[in-house]
Amino acid sequence: RIRHSLAVKQLQYPFQQRMLRRYRKIMILSAFVIIILLVIIVAWVRGEYSYWAALTAVAVIGIVGVSAAEIRYLMQLSREAQDMGDLVDQISAVREGDMEAPLYLPEDSDLHDAVTNLNEIQGGMKEAIKEQLQSERMKVELIANVSHDIKTPLTSIISYVELLKEEEGLPDHVKDYISILESKSQRLKTMVQDVFEVSKAASGELPVKLETIDFAKLLRQTMADMEEEIHSSCVTVRAQIPEEEEFIRADGQRLYRVFQNLIQNALKYSLDGSRVYIALKREDGMLTASVTNTSADELDGSIDYTARFTRGDSSRTDGGSGLGLSIARSFTEACGGTFRIAIIADLFTAYVTFKAVSPEE
Structure with a gap:
């Protein structure tokens, strides 16, 4: 006793x-x-x-x-x-x-008191995660509902703009107004769809269909589909893509969108007369595709350019939404790959990495 x-x-x-x-x-x-x-x-x-x-x-x-x-x-x-x-x-x-x-x-x-405190922290984190997941679900539902509500009148606006374009005998200044309406409405349509998709990707609810695809072929196909944009730009695109097949597991449609955004970003924000390099390399069983360009504006290495609505220059009026790189990262991670950015002075490089697989896989 x-x-x-x-x-x-x-x-x-x-x-x-x-x-x-x-x-x-x-x-x-x-x-x-x-x-x-x-x-x-x-x-x-x-x-x-x-x-x-x-x-x-x-x-x-x-x-x-x-x-x-x-x-x-x-x-x-x-x-x-x-x-x-x-x-x-x-x-x-x-x-x-x-x-x-x-x-x-x-x-x-x-250690009874220390363990009790740890259990309380663990319970608090569990509740916080639960509330965060619930908040993310509500956010996705809200964005989905708002997107749907916006799409209905926006579709009507686009349809009426198309009807106006078919009218004959309109003054030139009215035609200019119609052209501006068409451009802005299409931009709004794209932005609504981008916000919806990046929100679903961030919450893990983006539908992804994984399949074995040829990474090299996908890059070449993306460049071929964007040939008109590339030729009309003020930069030169150089491709360093191997001729042999390089297979990965990913959603081809989502990955196509990733490189479409990266190439468009490079074409839009590169220094006039500079070169854009698109490369695919294999190292230690991993395949890494990169898009490198020289920025026309000075880059800030402290900014997370993959965050939603982040732009390199807040004064830009080029119509960009700041979602291109965010979508690229979200779609890459949803497919099981890794996405990172490297900035050296004004040199901007985006890397997309996947594990190489055999055709049988």
């Missing part, structure tokens, strides 16, 4: 003090035994043999007491080591995203 009472009393001290107090007890007992042994040695040197038996008995009692205390402390240390190991494993599990299994230790454990 006394030992249990003392053990409970020890729990009121911080963890570090409890450890120090136990070390202190061992040191005091060890010092007591050393003093007794010194007394025995002094008595033996002086020839006081009459005290030998008594001193030997005291020494044996002291040694046994210290040994018992050390054994008791080693048992506590073993238990504390086990508790520490369980706590470290639990921290690793939480770091890996396991929010379901809390850790429980006895109330008399020195």
